[in-house]
Amino acid sequence: MREINFDGIIGPSHNYSGLSLGNVASATNRGLVSHPRAAALQGLAKMRHNLRLGLAQGILLPHRRPDRAWLAALGTDVEAVPASLRPAAFSASAMWAANAATVSPAPDTADGRCHLTVANLRTMAHRSHEAPETLAQLRLAFADARAFAVHPPVPATFGDEGAANHMRLCPRHDAPGVEIFVYGRRGGAYPVRQHEEASRAVARLHGLDPERTLFVCQSEAAIAAGAFHNDVVAVANETVLFCHEQAFEDRPGFYAALKRLLPAVEIVEVPAVAVSLEDAIRSYLFNAQLVTLPDGGPSAGLGTGMGLILPEEARDTPSVWRWLEALVATNGPIRHLFVVDVRQSMANGGGPACLRLRVVADPATVDARFLVDEAKLDRLAAVIEAFWPEAIAPDDLIEPGLWGQLDGARATLLEALDLAELV
Numbered sequence: 001m002r003e004i005n006f007d008g009i010i011g012p013s014h015n016y017s018g019l020s021l022g023n024v025a026s027a028t029n030r031g032l033v034s035h036p037r038a039a040a041l042q043g044l045a046k047m048r049h050n051l052r053l054g055l056a057q058g059i060l061l062p063h064r065r066p067d068r069a070w071l072a073a074l075g076t077d078v079e080a081v082p083a084s085l086r087p088a089a090f091s092a093s094a095m096w097a098a099n100a101a102t103v104s105p106a107p108d109t110a111d112g113r114c115h116l117t118v119a120n121l122r123t124m125a126h127r128s129h130e131a132p133e134t135l136a137q138l139r140l141a142f143a144d145a146r147a148f149a150v151h152p153p154v155p156a157t158f159g160d161e162g163a164a165n166h167m168r169l170c171p172r173h174d175a176p177g178v179e180i181f182v183y184g185r186r187g188g189a190y191p192v193r194q195h196e197e198a199s200r201a202v203a204r205l206h207g208l209d210p211e212r213t214l215f216v217c218q219s220e221a222a223i224a225a226g227a228f229h230n231d232v233v234a235v236a237n238e239t240v241l242f243c244h245e246q247a248f249e250d251r252p253g254f255y256a257a258l259k260r261l262l263p264a265v266e267i268v269e270v271p272a273v274a275v276s277l278e279d280a281i282r283s284y285l286f287n288a289q290l291v292t293l294p295d296g297g298p299s300a301g302l303g304t305g306m307g308l309i310l311p312e313e314a315r316d317t318p319s320v321w322r323w324l325e326a327l328v329a330t331n332g333p334i335r336h337l338f339v340v341d342v343r344q345s346m347a348n349g350g351g352p353a354c355l356r357l358r359v360v361a362d363p364a365t366v367d368a369r370f371l372v373d374e375a376k377l378d379r380l381a382a383v384i385e386a387f388w389p390e391a392i393a394p395d396d397l398i399e400p401g402l403w404g405q406l407d408g409a410r411a412t413l414l415e416a417l418d419l420a421e422l423v
């Protein structure tokens with residue numbers, strides 16, 4: 001059993017429509033010309049980087065965009081859709097796989113299976129229609145019912161944003177852990193996306209031990225500063241919680257509960273005097289992938305310990321980079337910094353960790369079509385090079401020629417993966 005990161009392949013309709021209120025990057029970059037081909041290749045390069053560290057890598061596929069079924073349910077179609085709805089029907093937001101589902105690995109659950117609950121993403125219109133396709137993909141990838149249980153979304157009355165608001169701490173990935181659900185109550189001028197009732201429902205559906213499950217309120221200050229998901233201000237891996245001082249509403253209460261449940265926990269907290277919430281959000285310091293480097297794997301020369309896979313924006317933000325360099329010099333649990341270029345996704349508020357869904361499982365129990373090695377990444381890159389649009393300006397979304405190109409690009413990718421049944 002090991003951790004597998006399933007990255008969302010960035011779809012051919014990737015564009016900047018400024019759809020996410022409370023997501024500073026999405027609002028700031030509204031109307032810019034996007035580069036879907038470069039975006040998807042950046043995503044593949046991150047996967048390749050992580051494979052070369054010896055990590056296990058999987059993929060999730062772009063959804064059908066424009067989403068004609070969603071438009072039909074709204075009484076319209078791609079020709080007649082009002083301008084107010086059009087960008088939502090075209091969004092490539094399924095790329096942010098951390099919002100696909102919440103995952104509880106087998107060692108934590110009552111029936112000893114890995115449970116996944118698809119997120120309803122009901123707060124943002126453009127994300128609210130991801131769930132049916134996500135469910136179809138997860139049912140295929142995790143079809144082995146002895147190893148997995150895949151649940152449909154909880155009722156949309158209660159907003160659920162998936163793994164972006166969930167953390168797991170454990171002695172080792174394959175040992176029972178403590179699962180932490182982070183919900184919001186207030187967000188200043190911004191919407192709260194994760195509802196406490198949704199978190200509690202997911203924990204029940206997954207058969208988690210109430211004694212080893214925490215429900216923690218995200219701080220209003222963090223949401224109001226632009227941390228629309230908890231994974232913008234905190235990330236956990238095995239025994240390490242890496243977070244901003246202002247991430248949680250009741251910080252002492254949460255830390256005390258966590259230390260009681262997992263005495264080995266190491267809390268690496270970044271003080272606001274060193275890195276302001278604003279710098280943390282601009283740089284996506286906490287949206288790094290915090291990973292355990294495999295013993296004896298390709299990364300063996302680096303020694304042991306954990307590494308952070310950070311966006312370039314973290315290196316470009318002086319307060320953040322200073323703090324990180326001091327962190328790795330202390331020889332604590334986090335020893336390595338890796339920088340990847342995911343600027344196209346970052347400009348919509350999605351960093352390295354947003355792009356991946358973590359699943360702890362035996363890779364042999366996963367449908368192999370959803371797992372990648374470098375040769376498969378080469379094949380995917382060739383399809384993207386040939387079929388993904390080079391650039392999209394928001395006004396291009398009205399062009400019928402683009403719609404056909406988007407359908408064809410996705411169909412070609414699915415065929416290359418032997419996943420035509422998803423077309």
Ligand code: SUG
Pocket residue numbers: 015016017018019020023026027091093096098099124127164228229231232348349350351353354355
């Ligand atoms: O839901 N951006 C996404 C970013 C999701 C990041 N995921 C995590 N933090 N796990 C969102 O706000 C912007 C799309 C646009 O504006 O066109 C967007 O949906």
